[in-house]
Amino acid sequence: MAVNRQSVEQIVEAIGGKDNIVAASHCVTRLRFALKDESKVDKEKLESIDLVKGSFSANGQFQVVIGQGVVDKVYHELTEITGIGRATKQDVKDAAEKKLNPLQRAIKTLADIFIPILPAIVTAGLLMGIHNLLAGPGIFYEDQALIDVHTQWADLADIINLIANTAFVFLPALIGWSAVKKFGGSPLLGVVLGLMLVHPALLNAWAYAEAVQEGTDPTWNLFGLEVSKIGYQGQVLPVLFAAYVLAKVEQFLDRRVPDAFKLLVVAPVTLLLTGFLAFTLIGPVTFAAGNAITSAFVTLFEHFALLGGLIYGGLYAVLVVTGMHHTFLAVDLQLIGTIGGTFLWPILALSNISQGSAALAMMFASRDKKIKGLSLTSSVSAYLGITEPAMFGVNLRFKYPFICALIGSATAAAFITLNQVRAASIGVGGLPGFLSIFPQQWGAFFIGMAIALIVPFALTLGYAKLRGGQV
Known part of the structure; x- marks a missing residue:
C-alpha cells in the first residue's frame, strides 16, 4: 500500500x-x-x-x-x-x-519483565491444550480419554506434555533471565539464579505443605541457623526479588573490582551472596507473601464468586487501558504454580471476546466505510487475542461499545466463576482460549463464550439503533 x-x-x-x-x-x-x-x-x-x-x-x-x-x-x-x-x-x-509516577513505573517494570517471556508461556499453554484433547476423559469417549482407547497415542501425548510443562517447571529461570536483564544485570546469571531456585536437590515446592505436616521437610543447618531446603517451582515473587538483589550486587561489584579480577570475583560472589539471601531471607518471606496473595484470591472467588466475576470481568478492559493488567499475569502464574490452575485468565479470554463483539456490532451500526472496515478487522483481531485495535480504534472512540463490552464481559465472567471454570495454563486470550481450560469445564466456558459473543453485540447494535444509527 x-x-x-x-x-x-x-x-x-x-x-x-x-x-x-x-x-x-x-x-x-x-x-x-x-x-x-x-x-x-x-x-x-x-x-x-x-x-x-x-x-x-x-x-x-x-x-x-x-x-x-x-x-x-x-x-x-x-x-x-x-x-x-x-x-x-x-x-x-x-x-x-x-x-x-511511582505506581506507573512499578507496573511498567512488571510489564517489561513478563511481556518478553509471554511467547514461551502462551506456546506452552497451547501445547497443554493439545495434550488435554488427547488425555482428557469424556471429550471423545464417555468417561475415557482418547489415549485410553487408542493407546498408541499415549507416548506422543506424554512427550507433548513434557514439552508443554517445561516453561512452567522452569518458570523461575525465564523470569530470572528477564528480570535481571530489566534491572541491569547479566541475563545469564538470572537464568542460573532461576534454575538454582528449582534445583532437583531441593524439596519440590508442591510437596512442601505435605512434608511440613509430616515433619519431614529437609533443612540446612548453617552454624545453628535452620534454613528450609525447598525449591520455588511455580513461584513468582521469590525470583523477582532475588533478581533485583542479584542485579544490584553485580553492579556494585562491577564498579569496584579491577578488570583483571572481574571474571574471578564478580559472578561467583554475586551468585553466592544472592543465593544465600534467596534461601535464608528472600525466599521464605516472599514464598509466604505469594501464598497469602493466592489464598486471598482463592477465598474471594470461592466465597464471593458472583461478585468476584462481575468486578474482574467488568473492569479487566479498564485495566488494559491503564496498563495495570500486566500485574495480574504474575497472579495467574502464581495461581497455576500453587493450586494448579487460574480462575482469572479465563475471564481475560472472555473480556477480549466481548471487545471483539462490540467492535463487530459497529460494522453493522456505522455508515462510514472506514469505520466498517476497521470494525471488522479489529473484531477478528480481538477474537484472536489482540484487543488494542478494537478497544482504542473503535470501542473507546464511540464510548458506548466499550461500556457494552464491559457489561458482556462482566456477565460472562460471573457465569464462569459461579461454575468454577479454571485454566490449566495461559494461552491465546480469545476464541482459541478454550484450549487452556480444563476439558471437564469446557461446557460452562463455551456458554460463557456465547454470552461474551452475544450480549455486547446485541447491546451495542441496539443502542446504536436507539440513537439513530448515525455513526
Whole structure:
C-alpha cells in the first residue's frame, strides 16, 4: 500500500508538530511517540486521517494505530518529514518513563519483565491444550480419554506434555533471565539464579505443605541457623526479588573490582551472596507473601464468586487501558504454580471476546466505510487475542461499545466463576482460549463464550439503533 506523504504530515501536525516529539519508533501495527506535551494532540483531527485506525496513551507513550505492513512506511516518511533520528522502542520507552509516577513505573517494570517471556508461556499453554484433547476423559469417549482407547497415542501425548510443562517447571529461570536483564544485570546469571531456585536437590515446592505436616521437610543447618531446603517451582515473587538483589550486587561489584579480577570475583560472589539471601531471607518471606496473595484470591472467588466475576470481568478492559493488567499475569502464574490452575485468565479470554463483539456490532451500526472496515478487522483481531485495535480504534472512540463490552464481559465472567471454570495454563486470550481450560469445564466456558459473543453485540447494535444509527 502506497503512503501519502501529505497524510503523514497531517499526523505530525495533529500530534502537536515535530517540536512536540521527543522520540518516535514503531512496532508491528503502531507508531510509538514520546511527546513533550500530550495535551497538544488533536485526537479528533488525528483519527480523521485515513491512515489512522485509532490512538491511545499508555505508559507515558502516545501510540497511533496504523496497521501491519503500512506502519513501517509511515515511520520512514515521518523521520524524513520531522528530521528526527530513528529510535528503538527502548529509546521511546526510556524517554516516556521519565513522565511516569511511582505506581506507573512499578507496573511498567512488571510489564517489561513478563511481556518478553509471554511467547514461551502462551506456546506452552497451547501445547497443554493439545495434550488435554488427547488425555482428557469424556471429550471423545464417555468417561475415557482418547489415549485410553487408542493407546498408541499415549507416548506422543506424554512427550507433548513434557514439552508443554517445561516453561512452567522452569518458570523461575525465564523470569530470572528477564528480570535481571530489566534491572541491569547479566541475563545469564538470572537464568542460573532461576534454575538454582528449582534445583532437583531441593524439596519440590508442591510437596512442601505435605512434608511440613509430616515433619519431614529437609533443612540446612548453617552454624545453628535452620534454613528450609525447598525449591520455588511455580513461584513468582521469590525470583523477582532475588533478581533485583542479584542485579544490584553485580553492579556494585562491577564498579569496584579491577578488570583483571572481574571474571574471578564478580559472578561467583554475586551468585553466592544472592543465593544465600534467596534461601535464608528472600525466599521464605516472599514464598509466604505469594501464598497469602493466592489464598486471598482463592477465598474471594470461592466465597464471593458472583461478585468476584462481575468486578474482574467488568473492569479487566479498564485495566488494559491503564496498563495495570500486566500485574495480574504474575497472579495467574502464581495461581497455576500453587493450586494448579487460574480462575482469572479465563475471564481475560472472555473480556477480549466481548471487545471483539462490540467492535463487530459497529460494522453493522456505522455508515462510514472506514469505520466498517476497521470494525471488522479489529473484531477478528480481538477474537484472536489482540484487543488494542478494537478497544482504542473503535470501542473507546464511540464510548458506548466499550461500556457494552464491559457489561458482556462482566456477565460472562460471573457465569464462569459461579461454575468454577479454571485454566490449566495461559494461552491465546480469545476464541482459541478454550484450549487452556480444563476439558471437564469446557461446557460452562463455551456458554460463557456465547454470552461474551452475544450480549455486547446485541447491546451495542441496539443502542446504536436507539440513537439513530448515525455513526
